[in-house]
Amino acid sequence: MAGEIRITQDDIDSLATKLDNFSEALTNKERDVMSAIMRLAAGALESPSNQSRTSEMGTPEKSPGGRLSDGFRQAFEHGLGTTFRIRPGGAISHSIDGG
Amino acid sequence: MKSARPKTRSGPCRVGLISMPFVSCFRPSIQLGLLKSVAAARRFSVHTFHLNLDFARQIGPGAYEEICAVRRAFIGDWLFAGAAFGDALPDRAPDFLTEYDSDIHAAITSVDKPAEYLRTVREAEVPQFLDAMMAELPWPDLEVIGFTSTFQQNAASLALAKRVKRAHPSIVTVFGGANVEGDMGVELVRAFPDIDYAVTGEGDRAFPEFLDALASGRDPATVAGVLCRRDGAVHGAGCRPAPVDLDTLPPPDYDEYFDRAERLGLLSMAPRRHVGIPFESSRGCWWGQKHHCTFCGLNGTGMAFRAKSPQRLRQELASAARRYRSFTFEAVDNILDMAYLRTVLPQLIEAGTDYELFYELKANLTREQLRLLRTAGVRQVQPGIESLSTRILRLMRKGATAAQNVNTLRWALYHGITVWWNLLYGFPGEHREDYLAQERLMPLLAHLPPPNGAYRIRMERFSPIFTDRAAFPARQVRPQASYRHIYPGHVALDRIAYFFDYTFVDALPEADLAGIRRRADAWRESWAEPVAPSLTFHAAEDFLQIEDARDPAQPGTYTFTGPLARIYRFCSDRPVTPSAVRARLNPDRPLDEVTEALSGFCTRGLMMRDGERYLSLALPATPGR
Numbered sequence: 172m173a174g175e176i177r178i179t180q181d182d183i184d185s186l187a188t189k190l191d192n193f194s195e196a197l198t199n200k201e202r203d204v205m206s207a208i209m210r211l212a213a214g215a216l217e218s219p220s221n222q223s224r225t226s227e228m229g230t231p232e233k234s235p236g237g238r239l240s241d242g243f244r245q246a247f248e249h250g251l252g253t254t255f256r257i258r259p260g261g262a263i264s265h266s267i268d269g270g
Numbered sequence: 271m272k273s274a275r276p277k278t279r280s281g282p283c284r285v286g287l288i289s290m291p292f293v294s295c296f297r298p299s300i301q302l303g304l305l306k307s308v309a310a311a312r313r314f315s316v317h318t319f320h321l322n323l324d325f326a327r328q329i330g331p332g333a334y335e336e337i338c339a340v341r342r343a344f345i346g347d348w349l350f351a352g353a354a355f356g357d358a359l360p361d362r363a364p365d366f367l368t369e370y371d372s373d374i375h376a377a378i379t380s381v382d383k384p385a386e387y388l389r390t391v392r393e394a395e396v397p398q399f400l401d402a403m404m405a406e407l408p409w410p411d412l413e414v415i416g417f418t419s420t421f422q423q424n425a426a427s428l429a430l431a432k433r434v435k436r437a438h439p440s441i442v443t444v445f446g447g448a449n450v451e452g453d454m455g456v457e458l459v460r461a462f463p464d465i466d467y468a469v470t471g472e473g474d475r476a477f478p479e480f481l482d483a484l485a486s487g488r489d490p491a492t493v494a495g496v497l498c499r500r501d502g503a504v505h506g507a508g509c510r511p512a513p514v515d516l517d518t519l520p521p522p523d524y525d526e527y528f529d530r531a532e533r534l535g536l537l538s539m540a541p542r543r544h545v546g547i548p549f550e551s552s553r554g555c556w557w558g559q560k561h562h563c564t565f566c567g568l569n570g571t572g573m574a575f576r577a578k579s580p581q582r583l584r585q586e587l588a589s590a591a592r593r594y595r596s597f598t599f600e601a602v603d604n605i606l607d608m609a610y611l612r613t614v615l616p617q618l619i620e621a622g623t624d625y626e627l628f629y630e631l632k633a634n635l636t637r638e639q640l641r642l643l644r645t646a647g648v649r650q651v652q653p654g655i656e657s658l659s660t661r662i663l664r665l666m667r668k669g670a671t672a673a674q675n676v677n678t679l680r681w682a683l684y685h686g687i688t689v690w691w692n693l694l695y696g697f698p699g700e701h702r703e704d705y706l707a708q709e710r711l712m713p714l715l716a717h718l719p720p721p722n723g724a725y726r727i728r729m730e731r732f733s734p735i736f737t738d739r740a741a742f743p744a745r746q747v748r749p750q751a752s753y754r755h756i757y758p759g760h761v762a763l764d765r766i767a768y769f770f771d772y773t774f775v776d777a778l779p780e781a782d783l784a785g786i787r788r789r790a791d792a793w794r795e796s797w798a799e800p801v802a803p804s805l806t807f808h809a810a811e812d813f814l815q816i817e818d819a820r821d822p823a824q825p826g827t828y829t830f831t832g833p834l835a836r837i838y839r840f841c842s843d844r845p846v847t848p849s850a851v852r853a854r855l856n857p858d859r860p861l862d863e864v865t866e867a868l869s870g871f872c873t874r875g876l877m878m879r880d881g882e883r884y885l886s887l888a889l890p891a892t893p894g895r
């Protein structure tokens with residue numbers, strides 16, 4: 172429809188890739204200008220009319236809680252995932268319908 | 271020396287095209303296949319003889335392939351030098367075996383005593399092989415024999431040419447291939463009278479025109495690209511044939527390669543063959559046209575990039591699959607045509623082909639592009655990674671960053687594409703810190719495919735570091751030492767050599783690079799273990815766990831929720847700046863807080879930082895998306 176552009180996540184990712192490559196050729200100042208434009212654009216895209224969009228970033232952060240780096244505290248544990256030591260008997264449906 | 275003016279001929283001549291040791295026996299020669307087709311299209315009777323197959327069978331394909339793969343010593347040429355140069359042989363004493371003892375032991379592992387084995391091959395196997403080929407090939411039926419010579423094929427080709435000229439003086443000999451480019455071809459023709467002609471540059475048009483001239487009694491030396499001796503000088507130098515339109519070329523003919531390999535028992539008869547069929551979709555290099563990588567010996571005049579049309583390429587692959595009963599193809603291109611990402615590759619997906627393709631390509635590919643490549647059947651790539659330092663990559667004019675290289679390794683692994691790559695060092699202007707930083711980075715990449723090794727760059731003829739001494743000041747530039755063990759004294763080694771020894775004025779000494787070599791070795795060894803290192807993330811919405819088994823003996827798990835989980839995923843597709851992360855996460859967050867979070871991931875070895883950009887290192891748990 173005239174005046175309305177439908178933007179998908181793929182469009183944004185592909186533009187971001189091109190801009191990333193392009194930014195190699197920019198001066199520091201030009202990069203700041205580009206970042207500012209990107210911020211404005213991101214703000215516009217995350218306006219209420221675009222809220223139905225989902226992304227790998229999930230729902231945009233609305234109100235920052237604590238400091239981001241707080242999340243690193245106790246993030247690490249030794250070891251990997253675990254499971255029952257005995258071999259599972261079958262699919263879950265078997266225990267539900269008795270089949 | 272008398273000039274090689276041809277006798278008057280009438281009718282198409284009978285031609286034999288020969289591939290001598292040492293070049294891999296596992297695939298046909300595209301040079302032979304293509305020249306056979308172009309000459310046959312002009313009604314010449316052409317046969318190809320992959321005599322490298324015969325020699326591989328005679329000495330054992332294992333050791334044969336190991337000799338083909340030796341990087342420095344030119345063992346293959348040394349083995350045939352005795353037969354080629356006889357009394358003029360420079361190396362009667364076993365100097366060569368002593369000087370290259372460590373290279374030989376490292377490279378040849380399939381026999382117990384490699385030095386003794388090589389001496390036996392040189393003194394007994396080579397003469398026996400040449401006798402057998404003289405007895406077996408239909409020499410009286412041939413009027414012209416063409417040798418293709420690339421890297422280690424000179425001495426073997428000269429050895430056979432000498433015997434043929436002695437036994438059948440009327441046969442015209444012609445040399446072609448990479449060893450005949452530029453000054454190297456001029457010197458070969460000047461120094462070796464058993465070579466009547468050489469075709470330099472693209473032979474697709476020059477070779478059939480040369481045959482036409484011979485057949486009709488015209489002077490073949492008038493054909494652009496043809497060299498010969500005239501009155502003691504080399505005639506035709508500096509005149510190259512014009513580049514051809516690749517769509518006008520016929521497909522290469524490999525029938526005789528397969529017949530021979532099967533007849534010799536190297537390849538068993540089967541309904542389907544797992545043999546890489548060489549194909550050519552482009553020539554030249556679109557990147558090198560703009561920025562010639564400093565170490566690359568691709569000839570300046572051969573740099574002009576041209577590609578086959580998508581339709582033509584698809585037809586060629588389809589008919590080769592049918593004809594040779596193989597679905598495995600190896601592109602001989604220097605670099606993938608990026609337009610194919612929009613044309614050929616989606617078309618192959620659409621057509622549902624099951625090809626397994628190999629391509630060389632430029633390393634700054636995106637996740638999406640790698641997914642497309644894999645879906646289209648690209649199983650193996652050589653992306654010219656060369657370094658994990660953006661500064662070193664700039665010094666070599668590679669046009670990629672360290673983070674882009676790492677990202678290519680990540681998504682290639684994720685999509686199941688095998689990556690072949692090397693680490694290179696020895697660039698003028700490099701600093702110790704450039705390599706210390708790589709040493710620190712490499713253990714964090716243990717879950718990604720390791721390099722084949724870390725090597726000092728070789729100085730190749732035609733490369734900028736060879737041709738532009740003002741920009742790359744070097745001391746003691748001289749032909750690589752192995753050449754003097756091979757060629758007789760009357761050969762100008764500085765003209766026949768492709769590789770040169772040198773010392774750069776401001777490159778690091780070998781001792782400073784021991785660390786990076788050790789790291790590369792350790793990386794490769796860790797991938798040889800039964801359980802390969804891994805770094806994987808499992809994601810839910812706003813929740814992320816990263817399983818770190820890069821050291822399988824000490825695995826650990828990181829758990830992140832909320833914004834940190836989102837940041838990690840946002841930095842996974844490609845390297846991004848803190849500003850981009852903030853714009854995406856929440857423009858109200860202070861930038862330094864975002865940067866601090868990114869640094870937190872780096873401190874834990876879960877991300878890498880390259881200049882202003884950050885890249886997550888783990889790969890998603892669900893493969894192939």
Ligand code: SF4
Pocket residue numbers: 555556557558559561562563566567568604605654
């Ligand atoms: S190294 Fe590769 S990308 Fe660079 S100029 Fe040579 S062929 Fe082109």
